[in-house]
Amino acid sequence: xxxxxxxxxxxxxxxxxxxxxxxxxxxxxxxxxxxxxxxxxxxxxxxxxxxxxxxxxxxxxxxxxxxxxxxxxxxxxxxxxxxxxxxxxxxxxxxxxxxxxxxxxxxxxxxxxxxxxxxxxxxxxxxxxxxxxxxxxxxxxxxxxxxxxxxxxxxxxxxxxxxxxxxxxxxxxxxxxxxxxxxxxxxxxxxxxxxxxxxxxxxxxxxxxxxxxxxxxxxxxxxxxxxxxxxxxxxxxxxxxxxxxxxxxxxxxxxxxxxxxxxxxxxxxxxxxxxxxxxxxxxxxxxxxxxxxxxxxxxxxxxxxxxxxxxxxxxxxxxxxxxxxxxxxxxxxxxxxxxxxxxxxxxxxxxxxxxxxxxxxxxxxxxxxxxxxxxxxxxxxxxxxxxxxxxxxxxxxxxxxxxxxxxxxxxxxxxxxxxxxxxxxxxxxxxxxxxxxxxxxxxxxxxxxxxxxxxxxxxxxxxxxxxxxxxxxx
RNA sequence: GGAGAGAUGGCCGAGCGGCUGAAGGCGGCGGUUUGCUAAACCGUUAUAGGGUCAAAAGCUCUAUCGGGGGUUCGAAUCCCCCUCUCUCCGCCA
Numbered sequence: 249x250x251x252x253x254x255x256x257x258x259x260x261x262x263x264x265x266x267x268x269x270x271x272x273x274x275x276x277x278x279x280x281x282x283x284x285x286x287x288x289x290x291x292x293x294x295x296x297x298x299x300x301x302x303x304x305x306x307x308x309x310x311x312x313x314x315x316x317x318x319x320x321x322x323x324x325x326x327x328x329x330x331x332x333x334x335x336x337x338x339x340x341x342x343x344x345x346x347x348x349x350x351x352x353x354x355x356x357x358x359x360x361x362x363x364x365x366x367x368x369x370x371x372x373x374x375x376x377x378x379x380x381x382x383x384x385x386x387x388x389x390x391x392x393x394x395x396x397x398x399x400x401x402x403x404x405x406x407x408x409x410x411x412x413x414x415x416x417x418x419x420x421x422x423x424x425x426x427x428x429x430x431x432x433x434x435x436x437x438x439x440x441x442x443x444x445x446x447x448x449x450x451x452x453x454x455x456x457x458x459x460x461x462x463x464x465x466x467x468x469x470x471x472x473x474x475x476x477x478x479x480x481x482x483x484x485x486x487x488x489x490x491x492x493x494x495x496x497x498x499x500x501x502x503x504x505x506x507x508x509x510x511x512x513x514x515x516x517x518x519x520x521x522x523x524x525x526x527x528x529x530x531x532x533x534x535x536x537x538x539x540x541x542x543x544x545x546x547x548x549x550x551x552x553x554x555x556x557x558x559x560x561x562x563x564x565x566x567x568x569x570x571x572x573x574x575x576x577x578x579x580x581x582x583x584x585x586x587x588x589x590x591x592x593x594x595x596x597x598x599x600x601x602x603x604x605x606x607x608x609x610x611x612x613x614x615x616x617x618x619x620x621x622x623x624x625x626x627x628x629x630x631x632x633x634x635x636x637x638x639x640x641x642x643x644x645x646x647x648x649x650x651x652x653x654x655x656x657x658x659x660x661x662x663x664x665x666x667x668x669x670x671x672x673x674x675x676x677x678x679x680x681x682x683x684x685x686x687x688x689x690x691x692x693x694x695x696x697x698x699x700x701x702x703x704x705x706x707x708x709x710x711x712x713x714x715x716x717x718x719x720x721x722x
Numbered sequence: 723g724g725a726g727a728g729a730u731g732g733c734c735g736a737g738c739g740g741c742u743g744a745a746g747g748c749g750g751c752g753g754u755u756u757g758c759u760a761a762a763c764c765g766u767u768a769u770a771g772g773g774u775c776a777a778a779a780g781c782u783c784u785a786u787c788g789g790g791g792g793u794u795c796g797a798a799u800c801c802c803c804c805u806c807u808c809u810c811c812g813c814c815a
Contacts, residue, residue, distance in 0.1 A: 252771095291772055295784045302784090305796050309740040312795095343795070352795045359795095373771095515789090516805060536732065536769095661732075663750085671732095671769080 249380055249655045256284060265386040268393050268616040276383050283376050290369035297362045301355060308351050311342040378511040381485070382492055384621045385651040391625055394615025400628070401615070406599070407608030409632050414698050418635035419689035420566035422696055423449065427721035429567070440564075441556065441571040443685070448718045452691070452704075453574060455711035456684050457549050460576040460601055464681060468597045470547035470578060475527035477550055478518040483530035485513040486656030488622035488648075489522060495557040497522055498571075520553035524577035525678045530656055532581060536671050537660040543582040543590055547681065550575065567685050568640065574684035580677040581658065584650065587675035591647040595627045598643045598681040605705045607690050608632040610639055624649045627679075631686065635693040642686045645679030652676045 255262050259280070263273040342348045392401050423429025428449025434442040445453050464470040481503065484490040489497060490513065494505050500518040507514070521527055528548050537544070552575050563569035578597060582590045595611065602609045614626040623646035630639035653659070653673035660674050695703040702718045709716055 288772065291784085295772060298785085299783055301796095306741070308795055312740070348795080355795050514805095538732085661750090 249651060250383055250386065251650075251654065252284075252376070252380060255280065255380070255383075262383075262386065265616075266383070268387060269384060269619070270395055270617045271384060276379070278379075280376075280379065283372060283379070287369065287372040287376050290365060290372055294362065294365045294369050297358055297365065301358050301362065304351050304355050304358070308342075308348065308355075311345070311348055311351070374511060378491075381511070381655070385624050385648065387616045387619050387623075388625045388647075390613075391619060392613065392615045393617075395617040397614075397618050399615040400612045400618055403611045403613050403627070405608075405610040406603065407606065407632070409608050410634060410694055412634065412696075416634040416693060416696055417700075418566060419633075419692040422635070422692045422700070422702060423567075423689075425700055425720065426702065426718055428452070428718065431567070439571075441569065443567045443570060445688075447721045448712070448715065449688075451712050451715075452708075452718070453684060453688055455708055456687050457574060457576060459604075459708055459711050460681060460684070461547060461549055463601060463604065464547040464576070464578065464597060468545070468547075468600075470545040470597075473524075473528055473531070473546050473548040475521075475524060475531070475548055475550065477521055477527075477553075479521055479526050479530065480515045481508055481513040481517050481519065482515045483526055483533065483656075484519055486530045486533050487526050487652050488655060489526065492621060496555050498553045498555055521550060522554050523552050523680075524548040524550040524575060525579060528577065528579040529652060529658075529676055529678065532658045532674075533656040535658060537581065537658070537674060539583075539660055539663040542660055542674065543580055543586060546579045548577050548579070549684075550577070567689055570685060573686075576681050576684060578645075578679050578681040581660075581674045582677065583660065583662070584672070584675050587647050587649060587677060590675075591625065591627075591645065591677050594677055594679050594681075595629070595645040598629055598645055598679050601682050601687075602629065602631060602642070604707045605687070605691065606707075607687070607694055609642070620644075620646060622646070622648050622651050624651065629680075629682070631690045633690060633693050635696075640686065640690075641683075642690065643680040643682045646677060648676045648678075650675060 250262070255277075259277070263277065266273040266276060343352070392399060394400065420429070420431065424431070426449070428446050430444040430446060431442075434444045437444075461472055465472050478500065481490055484497070491508050491511060494508055498520040499505065500520070503517040503519050504512075504514075527550070528546050531546070532544075551572050553572050554570075556569060556571060559569060567573075578594050580587075580590050580594055599609070599611065609629050609631045612628045612630055614628055619626050626644055626646040628641050629643035629645070631642040632638075633640050650673040653676055658674050658676065659671040661671050691705065691708075692702050695705065697703060697717075700720065704712055704716050704718065
């Protein structure tokens with residue numbers, strides 16, 4: 249979410265940034281000015297009435313105290329004689345006096361007006377909040393302007409694309425013929441876009457998870473987290489999946505998509521996580537972090553569940569696009585001034601997994617049109633897939649700046665300069681390190697041999713019990 | 723699932739119908755003292771949204787004691803609903 253004050257003061261800039269994304273500023277910001285203005289007017293007049301109400305209430309309290317000491321002091325604290333007198337005074341209670349009755353009447357009238365005004369103010373506030381919640385993050389200036397992934401810019405390329413003396417096969421052929429991947433039975437038990445891994449295939453998937461977590465925790469300084477795989481809608485709002493992307497999510501029977509569309513986010517409904525980013529980033533929702541604890545670097549393995557509503561017919565072969573896939577995620581919380589460097593570092597941490605596994609890849613800086621809703625800047629890592637002769641996304645590393653922190657209310661208290669430091673929003677970042685399923689298939693395609701077997705990368709062998717090659721299983 | 727107890731500021735913890743945004747303590751910050759450190763003492767220390775202001779500071783108003791609703795002239799305090807935490811019982815991987 250963008251800062252309301254910032255949008256108000258920089259409306260032209262916001263419009264320009266939205267256009268760069270290919271969004272329609274008029275549709276998103278349309279009546280922003282008018283809405284903002286009437287919201288503030290409603291708040292102002294409501295607060296004036298409230299000030300008057302409090303004033304009347306004070307007058308009443310003073311009247312009670314002057315007219316009837318019994319109300320000013322606790323009976324139990326009075327000497328006996330005062331107590332007897334105080335009880336007698338109830339007959340001349342201030343609340344029954346003409347002045348008291350006048351105050352009560354004015355307050356009552358005031359309340360009627362106030363109830364109405366407050367309703368208007370709340371409705372306007374809600375409208376503004378909701379429209380703000382649907383505006384994507386502003387991309388940074390160094391993000392290239394472009395419409396689609398065709399306009400992304402390759403920043404670097406690593407590794408040698410392997411040359412084969414034979415025609416390399418796609419992973420679905422390799423997986424089936426090796427007997428380690430069964431898509432037909434997966435379709436039977438769960439439907440399309442699911443996979444069953446068997447034998448060395450299952451072992452390889454598990455090995456990759458451990459390998460990635462180990463590298464990130466021991467070498468890159470991340471703390472391992474194992475979060476819930478279901479979250480509530482408040483969390484999904486916090487990281488930006490809701491309200492806009494409800495269709496991409498699987499939700500449980502207690503989750504109400506229509507309520508979400510109205511801008512109601514609950515803490516007692518359940519949705520399957522589309523990425524570990526959601527539970528891990530929301531770990532610190534509504535908290536004020538200690539300055540000295542930053543940056544916080546967390547890594548988590550989770551399955552990820554995606555409805556893939558808009559992807560009908562896309563990537564139907566193999567396991568590129570699944571309703572459930574495994575992923576090791578990297579998440580950071582940083583001071584604003586550090587997020588840029590931490591973003592570079594996080595991307596490097598993901599790249600090192602690819603390098604350790606000897607998988608050729610390139611790093612791509614996403615253009616404005618391809619950058620995700622919540623992100624200010626995103627690098628994609630794309631792994632080379634010889635079976636299909638193309639680079640395919642295997643990691644996406646984003647700096648969200650304060651966008652998610654503002655939605656999730658994650659702050660820290662700066663201690664610099666000794667001045668009275670007000671809490672500020674942290675910057676959040678995350679990236680895949682890596683998508684395990686796609687790493688699995690990249691290994692199959694890159695390490696396939698003429699005889700149809702697949703070599704296991706050196707670094708991974710300790711994780712598969714020393715196995716150096718996957719051969720056909722019976 | 724059943725019974726009970728609880729949720730208060732960065733943290734702990736009082737308050738249980740009226741100048742209570744909230745005692746006290748801890749922590750933080752500033753200062754005094756001190757050869758340095760420590761200790762002691764004094765002061766200060768919530769967040770958000772409005773208004774004022776060119777802007778900031780300041781001043782001012784409003785809201786906030788788990789969330790929502792109600793009673794009342796007035797609610798942290800009384801009532802109802804919900805969520806979460808803890809204890810006991812039941813069930814369960």
